[in-house]
Amino acid sequence: MQLLPDSWPPARRWVQVALINLVVAALLGALMRYIFLWEVPGVEYRNIMHAHSHGAMLGWVYLVLFTGYVLLAGPARRVYTYLFWATQLTVVAIFVLFALQGYSASSIAATSLHVLLSYVAVALLWPDLRRRLAGTVALPYLLAGLGSIVLSTLGLWALGIIMSSKPPNMTLFYLAIQFFLHGQLNGWFMFGTLGLVVAYFEKQQLPLNRPRLRQAFILLLCSLLPTYGLAVAWAERHPAIYAVTALGVLLQLLGVVQWLRAVWPALQQLTARLAPLLRGLWAFGIGSLAFKALVHAAVAVPYVAVMSFTVRNFVIGFVHLVTLGATTLTLLALLHGQGLLSLRGRVARLGAWLLLAGFVLTEMLLFLQGLMLWLDWSFIPSYHTVLLLATLLLPAGALLLALRAARAPASTDPGAQPLPQYAAHSPVSANGSADTAANR
Ligand code: HEM
Numbered sequence: 001m002q003l004l005p006d007s008w009p010p011a012r013r014w015v016q017v018a019l020i021n022l023v024v025a026a027l028l029g030a031l032m033r034y035i036f037l038w039e040v041p042g043v044e045y046r047n048i049m050h051a052h053s054h055g056a057m058l059g060w061v062y063l064v065l066f067t068g069y070v071l072l073a074g075p076a077r078r079v080y081t082y083l084f085w086a087t088q089l090t091v092v093a094i095f096v097l098f099a100l101q102g103y104s105a106s107s108i109a110a111t112s113l114h115v116l117l118s119y120v121a122v123a124l125l126w127p128d129l130r131r132r133l134a135g136t137v138a139l140p141y142l143l144a145g146l147g148s149i150v151l152s153t154l155g156l157w158a159l160g161i162i163m164s165s166k167p168p169n170m171t172l173f174y175l176a177i178q179f180f181l182h183g184q185l186n187g188w189f190m191f192g193t194l195g196l197v198v199a200y201f202e203k204q205q206l207p208l209n210r211p212r213l214r215q216a217f218i219l220l221l222c223s224l225l226p227t228y229g230l231a232v233a234w235a236e237r238h239p240a241i242y243a244v245t246a247l248g249v250l251l252q253l254l255g256v257v258q259w260l261r262a263v264w265p266a267l268q269q270l271t272a273r274l275a276p277l278l279r280g281l282w283a284f285g286i287g288s289l290a291f292k293a294l295v296h297a298a299v300a301v302p303y304v305a306v307m308s309f310t311v312r313n314f315v316i317g318f319v320h321l322v323t324l325g326a327t328t329l330t331l332l333a334l335l336h337g338q339g340l341l342s343l344r345g346r347v348a349r350l351g352a353w354l355l356l357a358g359f360v361l362t363e364m365l366l367f368l369q370g371l372m373l374w375l376d377w378s379f380i381p382s383y384h385t386v387l388l389l390a391t392l393l394l395p396a397g398a399l400l401l402a403l404r405a406a407r408a409p410a411s412t413d414p415g416a417q418p419l420p421q422y423a424a425h426s427p428v429s430a431n432g433s434a435d436t437a438a439n440r
Pocket residue numbers: 022025026027028029030032033049052053056057060061181312315316319320323324328391394395
């Protein structure tokens with residue numbers, strides 16, 4: 001088994017860059033919650049939201065998943081390094097242009113460039129992964145993640161066509177945006193994260209139920225398109241659309257249950273030897289995945305479906321349950337496990353605790369207030385101020401993590417294993433020690 005060579009520290013730098021993107025996105029998120037309380041002259045809320053959502057998805061999650069994929073595919077190819085930095089340039093442009101102009105010719109051009117670079121990444125990673133991970137149970141998940149990138153971006157191209165027609169059909173505009181969001185969150189983020197987790201468990205030789213993991217994969221894949229029905233139901237409340245959505249969310253729930261059953265012994269074995277912070281990250285990361293599948297399954301009931309897209313708090317709570325909980329927290333735990341981000345030092349530990357606390361508090365506030373709005377009760381006292389205060393924990397936590405990223409992990413980090421890879425190079429770990437069972 002090849003471990004992350006000492007000569008390849010760029011991966012830690014890449015993670016740091018992705019974390020800086022998370023800091024910027026989180027600051028923009030906090031700014032939006034500030035604007036709910038006090039107006040900021042010259043700042044357009046919608047533009048900040050577009051900068052935030054595009055930057056977080058394309059700058060944080062995309063780049064951190066890309067890093068994980070490249071390490072599995074073999075970092076030896078220089079082209080991946082060029083691709084990373086070219087993509088980061090487009091992310092900087094996306095943040096700046098969306099914040100200043102919202103949807104404009106130049107912000108759309110920057111996003112299109114990101115999308116084209118992601119196609120190059122898919123074209124390179126696909127054969128590399130197939131070669132290196134042949135026969136592993138992680139491979140289908142990882143490939144489905146790549147396929148979802150291409151699928152979801154069809155929504156963005158459609159957006160261009162819809163906007164160029166005069167006047168643009170706003171229902172189609174909404175459906176195209178939702179298609180992109182759905183493909184990213186439920187496709188790329190989910191399959192990418194689950195694939196990296198399974199690859200990590202496989203290489204750690206933790207106990208996995210492989211047939212069940214394959215079953216879970218088929219169920220999750222089959223659920224991907226029908227679950228988009230929830231967005232369509234907003235525009236067209238036809239019983240057939242509710243039925244397709246109900247089928248999709250039930251398949252997804254079954255898939256998540258099977259996935260959890262397949263990895264449960266591995267998770268237990270892994271987390272038993274970890275510090276409380278890492279156990280918390282795994283628990284809330286994987287817990288968010290399970291909760292997301294449950295909440296999604298509830299929309300099989302049409303009454304709940306209407307409620308879910310009527311109350312904005314539920315939409316925002318759900319989006320961040322997936323992006324911050326299931327994706328970000330799980331990826332942080334994984335990055336630590338792979339030796340790409342050390343959560344051992346005091347500053348980094350505090351950062352991760354703040355992020356975890358910020359996530360839990362903001363989600364609780366969003367869902368509780370959403371429920372109160374639906375029931376026609378009033379607001380939680382000082383709701384927007386409390387939400388802003390809880391939100392501030394998120395950029396603070398991400399900043400502390402970004403400051404401490406790129407440092408090599410201490411060899412004594414509990415649960416930190418340099419990233420195992422699949423090529424037959426010398427079995428030497430990041431700190432130069434042999435890859436023996438004792439070292440694991
Ligand atoms: C890190 C801390 C974060 C904070 C403080 C935050 C905050 C916010 C806020 C305040 C909104 C607007 C809510 C509204 O208008 O009612 C929002 C929307 C959104 N956020 Fe975040 N967010 C964070 C992380 C993320 C991440 C990591 C992602 C994706 C990877 C993300 C994706 C989105 C999306 C897609 C929307 C728009 C949803 C829609 O249009 O319906 N956010 N966020």
